[in-house]
Amino acid sequence: MRYSxxxxxxxxxxxSDAEIPSHQLMLRAGxxxxxxxxxxxxxxxxxxxLTKIMNIVRQEMNKSWAQEILxxxxxxxxxxxxxxxxxxxxxxxxxxxxxxxxxxxxAPTAEEVVTSIAAGEINSYKQLPINLYQISFKFxxxxxxxxxxxxxxxxxxxxxxxxxSDEQSLDETYKTMYETYKRIFSRCGLKYVIVEAExxxxxxxxxxxxxxxxxxxxxVIVQTEDGSYAANIEKAPVDALPAxxxxxxxxxxEEIHTPNQKTIEEICTFLKASAKEMxxxxxxxxxxxxxxxxxxxxxxxxxxxxxxxxxxxxELADEATIKNLTGAQVGFAGPVGLTxxxxxLIIDHSVLTIEAGITGANKTDYxxxxxxxxxxxxxxxxxxxxxxxxxAVEGDTYKGKKxxxxxxxxxxxxxxxxxKYSAKLGAKFLDKDSxxxxxxxxxxxxxxxxxxxSAIEIFHDNDGIIWPISIAPYEVIxxxxxxxxxxxxxxxxxxxxxxxxGVEVLFDDRDARGGVKFKDADLLGIPIRITIGAKSLAxxxxxxxxxxxxxxxxxxxxxxxxxxLQLIEKLKAEQNVDA
RNA sequence: CGGGGUGUAGCUCAGUUUGGCUAGAGCGCCUGGUUUGGGACCAGGAGGCCGUAGGUUCGAAUCCUAUCACCCCGACCA
Numbered sequence: 193m194r195y196s197x198x199x200x201x202x203x204x205x206x207x208s209d210a211e212i213p214s215h216q217l218m219l220r221a222g223x224x225x226x227x228x229x230x231x232x233x234x235x236x237x238x239x240x241x242l243t244k245i246m247n248i249v250r251q252e253m254n255k256s257w258a259q260e261i262l263x264x265x266x267x268x269x270x271x272x273x274x275x276x277x278x279x280x281x282x283x284x285x286x287x288x289x290x291x292x293x294x295x296x297x298x299a300p301t302a303e304e305v306v307t308s309i310a311a312g313e314i315n316s317y318k319q320l321p322i323n324l325y326q327i328s329f330k331f332x333x334x335x336x337x338x339x340x341x342x343x344x345x346x347x348x349x350x351x352x353x354x355x356x357s358d359e360q361s362l363d364e365t366y367k368t369m370y371e372t373y374k375r376i377f378s379r380c381g382l383k384y385v386i387v388e389a390e391x392x393x394x395x396x397x398x399x400x401x402x403x404x405x406x407x408x409x410x411x412v413i414v415q416t417e418d419g420s421y422a423a424n425i426e427k428a429p430v431d432a433l434p435a436x437x438x439x440x441x442x443x444x445x446e447e448i449h450t451p452n453q454k455t456i457e458e459i460c461t462f463l464k465a466s467a468k469e470m471x472x473x474x475x476x477x478x479x480x481x482x483x484x485x486x487x488x489x490x491x492x493x494x495x496x497x498x499x500x501x502x503x504x505x506x507e508l509a510d511e512a513t514i515k516n517l518t519g520a521q522v523g524f525a526g527p528v529g530l531t532x533x534x535x536x537l538i539i540d541h542s543v544l545t546i547e548a549g550i551t552g553a554n555k556t557d558y559x560x561x562x563x564x565x566x567x568x569x570x571x572x573x574x575x576x577x578x579x580x581x582x583x584a585v586e587g588d589t590y591k592g593k594k595x596x597x598x599x600x601x602x603x604x605x606x607x608x609x610x611x612k613y614s615a616k617l618g619a620k621f622l623d624k625d626s627x628x629x630x631x632x633x634x635x636x637x638x639x640x641x642x643x644x645x646s647a648i649e650i651f652h653d654n655d656g657i658i659w660p661i662s663i664a665p666y667e668v669i670x671x672x673x674x675x676x677x678x679x680x681x682x683x684x685x686x687x688x689x690x691x692x693x694g695v696e697v698l699f700d701d702r703d704a705r706g707g708v709k710f711k712d713a714d715l716l717g718i719p720i721r722i723t724i725g726a727k728s729l730a731x732x733x734x735x736x737x738x739x740x741x742x743x744x745x746x747x748x749x750x751x752x753x754x755x756x757l758q759l760i761e762k763l764k765a766e767q768n769v770d771a
Numbered sequence: 772c773g774g775g776g777u778g779u780a781g782c783u784c785a786g787u788u789u790g791g792c793u794a795g796a797g798c799g800c801c802u803g804g805u806u807u808g809g810g811a812c813c814a815g816g817a818g819g820c821c822g823u824a825g826g827u828u829c830g831a832a833u834c835c836u837a838u839c840a841c842c843c844c845g846a847c848c849a
Binding site: 202203204205206207208209226228229280281282284300301332334335336390426495508602605671673674675703705707708709710712714715725726727728 | 781782783784797798799806807808809810840841842843845846847848849
């Protein structure tokens with residue numbers, strides 16, 4: 193490509209609404225422009241990178257016997273109502289009403305559609321397993337789009353769905369996809385961490401997340417210090433803190449007047465107490481069941497862990513339910529005297545570190561102190577579970593190993609889904625034993641745009657992007673420094689030679705000063721730069737420089753082609769460690 | 772949805788407090804010239820209903836009302 197003909201609108205100034213490096217650089221290097229909040233137009237360079245990522249994904253998926261299909265972005269709302277996921281997604285789901293009054297969902301994902309395909313086309317175990325995928329736009333009406341393409345309302349996702357006749361087959365494909373993902377992210381040049389994850393709303397039994405560690409990531413990942421275990425914060429288990437045993441007589445419970453002190457922080461300040469003495473009490477609902485969850489005041493309840501402990505989906509109780517249960521305003525709930533009115537009491541291990549604590553009195557504007565777990569509310573019983581239901585924090589251990597926290601960008605996730613969708617949508621097959629069974633499913637997602645953005649997050653410097661060669665918009669940029677006819681002719685010759693070899697070359701043929709071309713080349717992040725100047729031309733040399741390195745190598749003009757081909761091979765090979 | 776902020780040239784922003792010449796700067800763009808290895812210089816030039824709609828006033832970018840868009844923080848979203 194000739195630079196003079198290309199639309200590569202680089203800018204010097206950083207747009208004011210871009211905060212993280214990838215967002216700033218994608219705008220500055222002319223990869224994309226914003227159309228509206230959370231929606232972007234990809235310009236030629238940005239689209240070339242996305243195309244290259246998609247091709248890598250496609251190649252590796254095909255290699256693993258997945259078959260590419262394309263499903264509609266517009267899906268009938270009825271389909272979502274059958275699985276109830278319209279409610280799970282809630283306002284995040286974008287939809288429109290058509291002229292006939294039908295509601296149409298702009299697909300945030302495609303489990304329902306692909307399962308209905310399976311329902312129609314899969315009849316026998318002989319057709320299984322099968323793995324179908326697509327690469328397409330997805331839509332989510334995010335409550336707050338941000339960080340450029342990291343959280344946008346419209347994005348490109350590779351989503352794959354596998355169907356199986358038994359668990360073992362699912363495990364095999366899950367493992368295959370896991371390995372496929374490793375190859376994909378390695379080929380894209382990313383440094384990633386694989387963490388155990390919760391499957392959350394997706395339903396199902398097992399999940400791993402592929403995460404690129406970096407400062408601007410929105411996910412928190414937790415690793416043991418020896419690296420032997422990693423999970424995201426929703427999942428990360430913690431060792432129980434040493435429990436205190438009750439070994440003396442504590443004073444009886446005493447009511448204290450705490451007018452309008454509702455949050456842990458307010459009460460601590462008001463009573464000059466530590467949050468470690470507080471028993472935080474939260475009321476959850478699961479269907480018609482009421483669940484009381486207790487955690488020490490300085491910790492946070494982890495809703496995912498709580499959901500797993502309960503075994504059913506849960507939600508925070510509304511104000512009316514809490515008032516009805518406790519007889520008090522929200523903010524004064526406590527476990528004492530409440531256990532007979534609820535269906536389940538879930539106590540976090542941390543509560544057992546409290547000898548005599550403070551908690552709500554179930555009476556507006558009152559708390560109680562000298563509350564002894566085991567004395568003033570039961571720790572054992574039919575509906576009482578002591579479990580790990582809090583978020584891991586700095587200082588926690590798991591299996592005795594210190595936990596380390598990092599931020600990261602989620603670029604992919606694999607799930608074992610089970611039969612949640614197939615059962616509801618009638619995706620059944622006839623097994624060997626002539627019984628009809630729902631397909632067992634897995635699903636596997638990759639955020640294409642996030643791969644591009646996270647690559648920039650981890651590979652950039654003050655001058656611009658430093659693309660891994662596999663996803664760089666061009667492999668080589670030629671920057672003639674000077675504009676004599678001999679010089680242009682020499683550059684042109686190299687350009688033609690490399691093009692003939694199938695190398696992706698950007699030829700900076702603009703009538704600009706050297707400095708301008710160098711600055712743009714650095715900003716764009718093309719991995720290999722070939723420069724010819726008057727001096728080097730006189731010596732019959734060209735200069736070759738890698739974007740990521742400082743050194744410049746002089747190479748005789750006649751050998752440039754060979755040298756470049758070798759370099760490209762070498763750089764690509766570096767990224768194929770998992771292939 | 773709650774709290775805060777911003778809308779002025781293609782981009783980044785002054786000007787608004789205290790209403791008053793023809794609305795400004797830098798970058799970018801066009802013309803001519805000098806330059807040409809790390810974002811050159813000189814001269815000339817194009818480009819704005821001051822987000823939108825009302826209102827107050829002799830007079831509004833500036834004051835008032837409404838509305839829209841965008842950004843930041845937070846409610847717990849996979």
